Amino acid sequence: MTGLSRRVVLGGLGAAAVGGAVGLGSGRPAFAATVRGIDYSYGRPRPSVIADAGYSFVCRYLSHNSSKNLSRSEADALRAEGLDIVCNWENTPSEALSGHSLGAANATEAHRQALACGMPASRPIYFSVDFDAQPGQQSAINAYFDGIASVLGRARTGAYGGYGVIDRLFDAGKISWGWQTYAWSGGNWDSRAQLRQVQNNLTLDGAAIDRDEARAADFGQWSRHAVSGTVSVYGFLADGRMTYTAIDADSGDRTHGAVTSSATLGFLPVAMATLNFNTILVTNAEGHLFRVDVLTNNNSLIFEPPVKIGEGWTHHHLAYDGYGHLFGIAGEDGQLRRYNVTTAKPTSIGGNTFIKAGFTLKTLTATGQDWILGTTNGGQLISYKINGPNDTPRYELRSTTWQVFDSLFSAGGGIYFGHKPEGSLHRYVDRDPFDGRSDDLVGAGTVDDAGWTQVLLSAQPRTVA
Incomplete structure (x- = not known):
């Protein structure tokens, strides 16, 4: 995600500018092994520019802050351009420390917002742990994800975070989906995480973005494939x-x-x-x-x-x-x-x-x-x-x-x-x-x-x- 906490810590580590076409012309490149995507919050790169830059999916916010949230019109425009969508809830970076009740409440609202944007009810939602979570905080984080699972079911519960918290959540059986960021990971990657965030502080179409990679065929995406025939x-x-x-x-x-x-x-x-x-x-x-x-x-x-x-x-x-x-x-x-x-x-x-x-x-x-x-x-x-x-x-x-x-x-x-x-x-x-x-x-x-x-x-x- 694009939270301030991580950008302050990593601000000088991966800054780059990504042009609209990145030398690829107007075609849609295919990526056989690693599928590339982006996530963004307040900025809104145009879907056509995202696709022309070679990206296949976007990860987008759900929260109590409508100015950064995915909307139905944006989702429709993304899908119409051929882009898949992944949903992630993040209202504040450290709300995962608040335990079971907030987890359940957030999952309820996240599910409502995602369905309103067109997400199929069977798709997972990721929930952010957007700080350098320590082992001593894991008990509260586990309770938070238990609250999420009480609403969505464990099979639809995912987490975003650094290596340590993603690894501990998978080990404890609290999540079925992982989106790991390189932040707070020390170069380690959990092979169970379907998504990786690999670079921050990029710019595309005038908007701040982060770069992501899918490491599984199913990484929780829902797509433009709304019609057939x-x-x-x-x-x-x-x-x-x-x-x-x-x-x-x-x-x-x-x-x-x-x-x-x-x-x-x-x-x-x-x-x-x-x-x-x-x-x-x-x-x-x-x-x-x-x-x-x-x-x-x-x-x-x-x-x-x-x-x-x-x-x-x-x-x-x-x-x-x-x-x-x-x-x-x-x-x-x-x-x-x-x-x-x-x-x-x-x-x-x-x-x-x-x-x-x-x-x-x-x-x-x-x-x-x-x-x-x-x-x-x-x-x-x-x-x-x-x-x-x-x-x-x-x-x-x-x-x-x-x-x-x-x-x-x-x-x-x-x-x-x-x-x-x-x-x-x-x-x-x-x-x-x-x-x-x-x-x-x-x-x-x-x-x-x-x-x-x-x-x-x-x-x-x-x-x-």
């Missing part, structure tokens, strides 16, 4: 050819494609929606609705000739939620309509329900059952819950900047993709896509800087959880 993306080029690309929802990396068909639709589609892995709906300028059946999208993309299944579909946007409802927007006044999809290969679409006018959106996608998301020409990002006619609660997630996207798509799970006209594709994570809040929506990086030249894009719904 594949985003299957269909698109159309300006000449009517179809494309297919697969993206790992969690990492944002392309896992397949892009595969482009040799055949064309025979017309330029106006709007599209993906029903399932091999069924696409498209409209043309004459207001005809077509079903396109995909035969293969593996090494080549082959589809059957479009089948007309409806007329009067003058919608400039379509989106399917994966739960039987197809949404369309038509007209200058933004008339939103909801339709029923009852089969995987529909020969017609029924249940035409007028929901409301005023949906003058630039882009449209569905994010869940009866939930749609869109952007405006003014740059707003807006989520709607479609309960029925004239019952459409509206949630403004962003008030500006989203006008840069000409296409928006989602496969569920709170993962959104925005496409820019110059061909770049960007990924966003909404930790709770149905809470109507904006503080848990974070940028999650660029899938590709260029190459996405499609004029329409759509993802298969309900493939990300």
Whole structure:
């Protein structure tokens, strides 16, 4: 941790400055044997800078001092950047001398704060002994950790400290997790400690940090892996050819494609929606609705000739939620309509329900059952819950900047993709896509800087959880 007591003692021993990229460029280096991380308190280096400097995890405070504590928004931003998180409680450096009752109280509050930040309830929490603890003080320290274990269970109880106290706590069976600092350790390392703090008094992105190393595959971290699944993306080029690309929802990396068909639709589609892995709906300028059946999208993309299944579909946007409802927007006044999809290969679409006018959106996608998301020409990002006619609660997630996207798509799970006209594709994570809040929506990086030249894009719904 970054407590004053240790910095005063060790102030001249490891001072250094760490630049934003440290000569590594913009890539994410892999560390096979030793995984590197940092811990920090009051300063807040940007997650992108942490990752670009080659670090894979951060250790962050829980305490009664909110100014140094991990927050939910910070945790979301760290995880969205691909960084794992370890939680450590430290309110004062020597509170471990206060015995069982304070240990239990601290564990209760630490657990509450960690869960609020998104930590899974099964993950351990470390508790600081941030001073040169002596053998004569061990009885009080043991009682403190007994109090912690009475709340968390011994399997989730961890300690931070120098060699002596970590060694004694492990020997007494008081902890299952150890984070040992080189301070007060005399060059000794306890092999049972999953984490090591190896250097203090560094600077990254203008913030004071310490450097850490993980010595076990599991060191108590909880990660960005909050979603799983594949985003299957269909698109159309300006000449009517179809494309297919697969993206790992969690990492944002392309896992397949892009595969482009040799055949064309025979017309330029106006709007599209993906029903399932091999069924696409498209409209043309004459207001005809077509079903396109995909035969293969593996090494080549082959589809059957479009089948007309409806007329009067003058919608400039379509989106399917994966739960039987197809949404369309038509007209200058933004008339939103909801339709029923009852089969995987529909020969017609029924249940035409007028929901409301005023949906003058630039882009449209569905994010869940009866939930749609869109952007405006003014740059707003807006989520709607479609309960029925004239019952459409509206949630403004962003008030500006989203006008840069000409296409928006989602496969569920709170993962959104925005496409820019110059061909770049960007990924966003909404930790709770149905809470109507904006503080848990974070940028999650660029899938590709260029190459996405499609004029329409759509993802298969309900493939990300």
